[in-house]
Amino acid sequence: MSIAQSIVEIVEETLRAEPGTRVERVVVRIGRLVAVGPDSLAFCYEAITEGTALAGSDLVVEEVPVRVRCRACGETTELETFTFRCARCGGVELSALSGNELVVSHIEVEQ
Amino acid sequence: MKIITVERKVLKKNDEVAAENRETFRRQGIFAINLLSSPGAGKTTLLEKTIAALAGALRLAVVEGDVQTDLDAQRISRQGVPVVQIVTHGACHLEAPLVQDAMARLAMDSIDLLIIENVGNLVCPASFDLGEHVKVIVASTPEGDDKPIKYPKMFRVCDVCVLNKIDLLPHVDFDTERFKRFALEINPRITFFETSARTGEGVEEWVEWLRRRSAPAR
Numbered sequence: 001m002s003i004a005q006s007i008v009e010i011v012e013e014t015l016r017a018e019p020g021t022r023v024e025r026v027v028v029r030i031g032r033l034v035a036v037g038p039d040s041l042a043f044c045y046e047a048i049t050e051g052t053a054l055a056g057s058d059l060v061v062e063e064v065p066v067r068v069r070c071r072a073c074g075e076t077t078e079l080e081t082f083t084f085r086c087a088r089c090g091g092v093e094l095s096a097l098s099g100n101e102l103v104v105s106h107i108e109v110e111q
Numbered sequence: 112m113k114i115i116t117v118e119r120k121v122l123k124k125n126d127e128v129a130a131e132n133r134e135t136f137r138r139q140g141i142f143a144i145n146l147l148s149s150p151g152a153g154k155t156t157l158l159e160k161t162i163a164a165l166a167g168a169l170r171l172a173v174v175e176g177d178v179q180t181d182l183d184a185q186r187i188s189r190q191g192v193p194v195v196q197i198v199t200h201g202a203c204h205l206e207a208p209l210v211q212d213a214m215a216r217l218a219m220d221s222i223d224l225l226i227i228e229n230v231g232n233l234v235c236p237a238s239f240d241l242g243e244h245v246k247v248i249v250a251s252t253p254e255g256d257d258k259p260i261k262y263p264k265m266f267r268v269c270d271v272c273v274l275n276k277i278d279l280l281p282h283v284d285f286d287t288e289r290f291k292r293f294a295l296e297i298n299p300r301i302t303f304f305e306t307s308a309r310t311g312e313g314v315e316e317w318v319e320w321l322r323r324r325s326a327p328a329r
Contacts, residue, residue: 002202003238006121014117024112028121034238035264082263083296092299102238104117111113 003036003102004044004059010104011054021109023057031064031099038063066099125239128207132242135219142325143225145241147265148249150231153275155183157249157308157317158228162190164318169223169325174213176205176230183228193217204235207242224325233262245269245324251276252283256290259297266297271304273317278307 011026026045030036038061045059066079072091084094120126136143148154158173165171172193175184184196195213197205210227217225227243229236237246248269250258253276259266266272272294274287287305294301304320306313 002204002206002235003121006124010117010119010121014115014119018115021113033264033267035234036238082260082267084267084299085296092295102121104119104121106117107115109113109115 001044001048004041004048007045007059007104008048008052008054011107014104014107015053015109018109021111023054023107023109025058025060025108026054027060027062027105027108029062029064029101029103029105031101032066033096033099034102036102062105064098064101067097068094068099069097070094122238122240125207128211129240129242132207132211132214134242135214136225136242136244139219139222141219141222141225142321143227143241143243144271144321145236145243145246146226146228146249147233147236147246147269148231148251149233149254152231152249152251152254153308154228154231154249155186157273157275157306157314158187158226159190160308160311160314161226161318161321162187162192164314165224165321168322170221171224171226172217172222174205174210174217174225174227176209176228178203178230193222199230203230203232204239205229205241206239210241224321233258233265237262237265237268245271247271247273249273249275250290252279252285255284256286257293259290259293263297266294266301270298270300271302271320273304273306275306275308277305277312278310 042059049055069076070086070091071093073089075088077087085092146154173187174195176197177183178199181196184194187194195216197209197213246269304317306317
């Protein structure tokens, strides 16, 4: 819920520089490691924006896959699960290249 | 239709305040831990035993996060340790600014170890940095040995796991090795302690770790 609240605050701050616009969609990028459910986030967003200038706009979540680089063999792979093991050499010392994002990407507005 | 590029981190404000908290801990030589668990895993009982064992050895303070009531803070303050209660009024996790407010009510220059007891929840608290040095998850045997794969994010961010209620092992369907294997697949760095806060078994090893980690921070 407070994540949805933070998203709304960012959108409202951004719109201060764009008066007279009506928001259609807010697009956020969320890494799979963040483990925020897109459905519950959209639900919270709808509840918070009800009765505000953002009412009726959609929150769209773009999920970002977890990509890791193995520190032992250097292989870059995408993880399907939370098992942190290199698919090539079995190494467990992995650096996450993506998957931790929680970013408001852009807003689509009608003028 | 027009597209306005934003590209802003949602938790930026929280992370900025967490960085300020971290700097305060560094300046004051405080070792800070964020204690996380499901409701009822035994965090507060473990904390009581920990406080009793550290009496006289370390100057300890507690920040107590609860959704409602200050019952846990009352339990802690009975042990003569400075405690600040944060009631989140429904919010399921602590955030860095709340902890910063709590720190303002503590004598930060006379603390060696700050224990932040988060709200009992294994989902949202994993996403909020409070500025702590280590996140510690307290899991308990009745919760089942598949907890790590059910809440992978939490086990990914916690570098210490206290497995509590080991006195109940004969009565519950819990395979300790299976639990550890799941946790290590998610986070190979994780260190385990096995305790029964009720009987006191294993608490000494956990307390020794706190003592060791707190000393260099001073």
